[in-house]
Amino acid sequence: MSRTTLDAWVGVFVTMGVVALVFLALKVGNLGGSTLSNPYKLTAEFDNVGTLKVRGAVKSSGVVVGRVSDIEFDPKTYMARVTLSIDGRYKFPKDTFAKILTSGLLGEQYIGLSPGGDEQMLASGDTIARTQSAVVIEELISQFMFNKASEGAKP
Amino acid sequence: MPLADLFPAIGRRVNNGIWRLGYAARFFLTMLGRSGIAFSRFSLTVKEIYFTGVLSLIVIVVSGLFVGMVLALQGYNTLQRYGSSEALGVLVALSLVRELGPVVSGLLFASRAGSAVTAEIGLMKATEQLSAMEMMAVNPIARVVAPRFWGGVIAMPLLAALFSATGILGGYLIGVVLIGVDEGAFWSQMQSMVDFREDIVNGVIKSLVFGALVSLIAVFEGYDAVPTAEGVSNATTRTVVTSSLVILFADFILTALMFRGS
Numbered sequence: 001m002s003r004t005t006l007d008a009w010v011g012v013f014v015t016m017g018v019v020a021l022v023f024l025a026l027k028v029g030n031l032g033g034s035t036l037s038n039p040y041k042l043t044a045e046f047d048n049v050g051t052l053k054v055r056g057a058v059k060s061s062g063v064v065v066g067r068v069s070d071i072e073f074d075p076k077t078y079m080a081r082v083t084l085s086i087d088g089r090y091k092f093p094k095d096t097f098a099k100i101l102t103s104g105l106l107g108e109q110y111i112g113l114s115p116g117g118d119e120q121m122l123a124s125g126d127t128i129a130r131t132q133s134a135v136v137i138e139e140l141i142s143q144f145m146f147n148k149a150s151e152g153a154k155p
Numbered sequence: 156m157p158l159a160d161l162f163p164a165i166g167r168r169v170n171n172g173i174w175r176l177g178y179a180a181r182f183f184l185t186m187l188g189r190s191g192i193a194f195s196r197f198s199l200t201v202k203e204i205y206f207t208g209v210l211s212l213i214v215i216v217v218s219g220l221f222v223g224m225v226l227a228l229q230g231y232n233t234l235q236r237y238g239s240s241e242a243l244g245v246l247v248a249l250s251l252v253r254e255l256g257p258v259v260s261g262l263l264f265a266s267r268a269g270s271a272v273t274a275e276i277g278l279m280k281a282t283e284q285l286s287a288m289e290m291m292a293v294n295p296i297a298r299v300v301a302p303r304f305w306g307g308v309i310a311m312p313l314l315a316a317l318f319s320a321t322g323i324l325g326g327y328l329i330g331v332v333l334i335g336v337d338e339g340a341f342w343s344q345m346q347s348m349v350d351f352r353e354d355i356v357n358g359v360i361k362s363l364v365f366g367a368l369v370s371l372i373a374v375f376e377g378y379d380a381v382p383t384a385e386g387v388s389n390a391t392t393r394t395v396v397t398s399s400l401v402i403l404f405a406d407f408i409l410t411a412l413m414f415r416g417s
Contacts, residue, residue: 006202009205012209013205013212013313014313016313016317017312017316018313020317024252024320025355027346029355057347
């Protein structure tokens, strides 16, 4: 086989391979479109983060506005400190409420932001004061059982 | 066999195995040291990429398509029982990108390209072409072995990426076009669950490692073959068997290192 046809075939092969990689990265993976534009950091402290994971979504009104960038345990307050990267286009009031919610019945957990009515906006590095922890199903069940038990003890 | 002969037999096998492993390692280092020609005369490597990569395209693309289609069919049957058939895209993409893409294309690559490389080098040795090269002061490791090794290393990740991509298209064909899973959910769930660094880059690393292992085994078995017709055929068989086992073993190790805990 002549040199030029060989080069042409290898060129076609390598191009196809690179196109497949780009397809995997952009169409299958999350490299395209989901990057945040000049994000800023907020922190929030929760009693219990449940199964929230780093890179989990931060949503407001169901729209993804940021990502969880770090989760760590604070040894002073004994709470979980979650660092959020929020898209620079979105500003939230000082009294925003951060809740850990679950998508669907068994889906993954994400942080929901409910904006308050404050005039002042949260700036980079601020802490969200009002938080609600993840719902732990065992605690729900035990509360329910205790209520039932105390109801039964009354009469 | 009497018991007295058993232990020497076991010992000989173990010693031979270790000796061959050490020989292969020294062969690998020598080849790395002599690899300059594979890049300075890149047309040699391009020729090998043609033989190992381009000629494996058909088998890779077709089997990728069918693996993806079967995954979608079987996955749909199980997922719709739990009312989450929209997760079909995630299932197909993750299993292809993380495991099936690198492993199955590695196995195909070993039997399609690795065996051919072994047979070619083995025959060169049997017909004393390698000795002839040495007579002409051409180092056969640099001229024959190194380009074949690097050609395989370059071709394998591209083949694995093509396998995964066509597999996902096959899954799309069955899942969305034929069965009727919602197209938007299929792609968007896939994009939100498949991570570029965690899943795709790790898959590419896997396929690179498999490419290097298969190519090394193929060139080593060929170079080490007993220079007779029977020896070459034995070496070819050993290439396919050893590289398949090594791929599966290395895949377990890499998976344990890459995906633990997450």
